Amino acid sequence: MEFIGAQPSLDLTYSDVFLVPRRSAVTSRLAVDLTPSDGTPATIPLVSANMNSVTGPRLAAVLARRGGLGVLPQDMAVEPLADAIAWVKAQPVSFDSPVVLSPEQTAADALKLIPSAAGQSIVVGVRGNGGSLAVSDVRGVLSATRLQVVPSDARLGDLTVGAPPVLDIGDLGGTAADPRAVFDAVDALLGDGGSPAAIITDGATVVGVLSRRSALRTSMYRPALDGDGRLAVAVAVGINGDAAGKARALAAAGADVLVVDTAHGHQESMLRALTEISALRLGLPIVAGNIVTHDGVHDLVNAGATILKVGVGPGAMCTTRMMTAVGRPQFSAVLETAEAARELGAHVWADGGVRYPRDVALALAAGAGSVMIGSWFAGTAESPGELATDSDGRQYKESWGMASTKAVTGRFSKLDAYERARKELFAEGISSSKIYLDPQRPSVEDLVDMITSGVRSSFTYAGAATLEEFRRNARVGLQSAAGYEEGKALPVSW
Numbered sequence: 324m325e326f327i328g329a330q331p332s333l334d335l336t337y338s339d340v341f342l343v344p345r346r347s348a349v350t351s352r353l354a355v356d357l358t359p360s361d362g363t364p365a366t367i368p369l370v371s372a373n374m375n376s377v378t379g380p381r382l383a384a385v386l387a388r389r390g391g392l393g394v395l396p397q398d399m400a401v402e403p404l405a406d407a408i409a410w411v412k413a414q415p416v417s418f419d420s421p422v423v424l425s426p427e428q429t430a431a432d433a434l435k436l437i438p439s440a441a442g443q444s445i446v447v448g449v450r451g452n453g454g455s456l457a458v459s460d461v462r463g464v465l466s467a468t469r470l471q472v473v474p475s476d477a478r479l480g481d482l483t484v485g486a487p488p489v490l491d492i493g494d495l496g497g498t499a500a501d502p503r504a505v506f507d508a509v510d511a512l513l514g515d516g517g518s519p520a521a522i523i524t525d526g527a528t529v530v531g532v533l534s535r536r537s538a539l540r541t542s543m544y545r546p547a548l549d550g551d552g553r554l555a556v557a558v559a560v561g562i563n564g565d566a567a568g569k570a571r572a573l574a575a576a577g578a579d580v581l582v583v584d585t586a587h588g589h590q591e592s593m594l595r596a597l598t599e600i601s602a603l604r605l606g607l608p609i610v611a612g613n614i615v616t617h618d619g620v621h622d623l624v625n626a627g628a629t630i631l632k633v634g635v636g637p638g639a640m641c642t643t644r645m646m647t648a649v650g651r652p653q654f655s656a657v658l659e660t661a662e663a664a665r666e667l668g669a670h671v672w673a674d675g676g677v678r679y680p681r682d683v684a685l686a687l688a689a690g691a692g693s694v695m696i697g698s699w700f701a702g703t704a705e706s707p708g709e710l711a712t713d714s715d716g717r718q719y720k721e722s723w724g725m726a727s728t729k730a731v732t733g734r735f736s737k738l739d740a741y742e743r744a745r746k747e748l749f750a751e752g753i754s755s756s757k758i759y760l761d762p763q764r765p766s767v768e769d770l771v772d773m774i775t776s777g778v779r780s781s782f783t784y785a786g787a788a789t790l791e792e793f794r795r796n797a798r799v800g801l802q803s804a805a806g807y808e809e810g811k812a813l814p815v816s817w
């Protein structure tokens with residue numbers, strides 16, 4: 324990356340800068356390969372933040388199916404984390420996981436799980452004892468748009484009509500089927516009928532669902548997989564207590580990437596935890612942070628980190644900069660740390676402050692191997708919280724910072740009142756925020772589509788077909804606040 328004009332002496336964030344187009348030999352956005360080279364199984368440079376309101380198993384599985392990585396948060400104990408890892412790994416790789424509700428449940432129950440938006444659907448059926456679903460126990464598939472217009476207490480079993488549309492993987496040519504053929508088969512089966520998705524079976528058992536959109540996505544993305552061909556998942560550990568013991572247990576449970584995470588990553592407890600974890604030789608990428616300096620990179624890499632998590636204070640839930648004045652504008656933080664990491668053969672994840680696809684493109688231009696997104700993904704169907712509706716009928720989910728009073732109270736609930744009160748003195752995040760779902764893009768997959776299409780396009784403007792070419796070719800200019808404002812679309816006339 325180079326600046327047009329002199330390298331600025333001020334530290335910059337994403338809104339301060341823009342990318343300059345240049346002559347390109349990359350003539351199609353579909354010719355761009357977004358695969359990171361940070362040693363993780365990801366095939367797109369997107370990671371979901373280890374925040375309780377952002378990454379649960381459902382979001383992690385959906386993201387991995389499209390090539391990203393979900394990081395399960397460190398606040399869970401080993402056993403539930405191991406269950407969450409196992410759940411992700413049991414999910415279909417080539418098909419969507421069905422959201423299954425029983426015929427006795429109501430439209431209102433369904434609309435707590437899926438947003439009332441096009442493209443969302445539920446399967447009405449009854450799971451067997453082990454959680455499996457026999458095709459004979461499926462009553463049908465209902466779209467959110469249909470559920471929205473029926474009485475909220477309508478029983479789901481009364482809403483299904485006729486036999487559900489079923490495709491067997493044998494008829495599709497197995498799981499390695501040609502994506503185009505899969506799309507055509509789904510399209511032909513669904514026809515003009517009312518079902519929004521096809522039930523995919525392997526013999527008598529349901530193995531997933533596919534809508535036209537998800538069949539298309541299967542052809543656009545490569546899933547992030549572990550060595551056994553199952554969906555990959557990352558998991559975070561804190562620095563206190565037996566961090567190495569927890570890391571060992573989570574690796575044994577199948578975690579594919581370990582994230583050692585604390586607010587101030589450049590501290591000795593972190594170096595100690597990292598040294599102990601890397602001594603275990605688990606053979607997994609070790610991400611550590613958060614840091615924002617060249618020196619932080621050196622110390623953490625020397626202690627065993629292979630990827631640095633970069634960002635102090637840019638997060639949407641974060642009050643660190645206002646409470647402490649500490650942090651660093653994120654574009655410059657990524658630029659400096661990515662260069663330092665590259666010299667050591669390590670990589671950087673740009674963590675926090677991403678609000679538009681452009682911010683992801685700029686983080687990659689600055690040299691990030693991948694980009695971590697928290698709050699933006701909190702406002703999706705797949706994030707862990709329940710959907711809520713405000714007085715204007717807009718759907719949202721609640722989000723909160725991992726260093727907020729709410730998070731600290733939860734994390735230390737087992738301490739006695741005195742110790743808990745001492746911990747609660749130090750809040751550096753907001754405890755409650757409403758993150759609205761975008762009615763056009765209610766799913767994390769919709770956001771991934773939007774981000775990757777924006778970033779693919781950025782690459783072609785810069786004449787780059789890979790992450791490395793983009794980092795090398797990107798030309799960055801400084802802009803005024805008015806210049807930034809000019810770039811925004813106008814929803815109404817001026």
Ligand SMILES: NC(=O)C1=CN([C@@H]2O[C@H](COP(=O)(O)OP(=O)(O)OC[C@H]3O[C@@H](n4cnc5c(N)ncnc54)[C@H](OP(=O)(O)O)[C@@H]3O)[C@@H](O)[C@H]2O)C=CC1
Pocket residue numbers: 373561562563584585586587590592613634635636637638641643675724725726746749751
């Ligand atoms: N990226 C960012 O800007 C930030 C992210 N966060 C996120 O919040 C979550 C909770 O992190 P964290 O608060 O570190 O909790 P942790 O549970 O990881 O504990 C942090 C440990 O470090 C000690 N510590 C020393 N200095 C600091 C400091 N300046 N800030 C915080 N702890 C310090 C604490 O001791 P003691 O309590 O006695 O001081 C405690 O023992 C993490 O997910 C983290 O990434 C939090 C803040 C900033």
Ligand SMILES: Nc1nc2c(ncn2[C@@H]2O[C@H](COP(=O)(O)O)[C@@H](O)[C@H]2O)c(=O)[nH]1
Pocket residue numbers: 372373374613634636637638639640641642643674675676677695696697698699723724725726727751752753
């Ligand atoms: N200072 C704080 N930072 C926090 C807190 N909770 C999370 N975070 C950081 O934000 C990113 C996500 O950023 P976003 O803009 O995408 O939401 C996350 O990965 C953490 O590093 C907090 O309470 N305080």
Ligand SMILES: [K+]
Pocket residue numbers: 636637638639640641642644
């Ligand atoms: K902030």
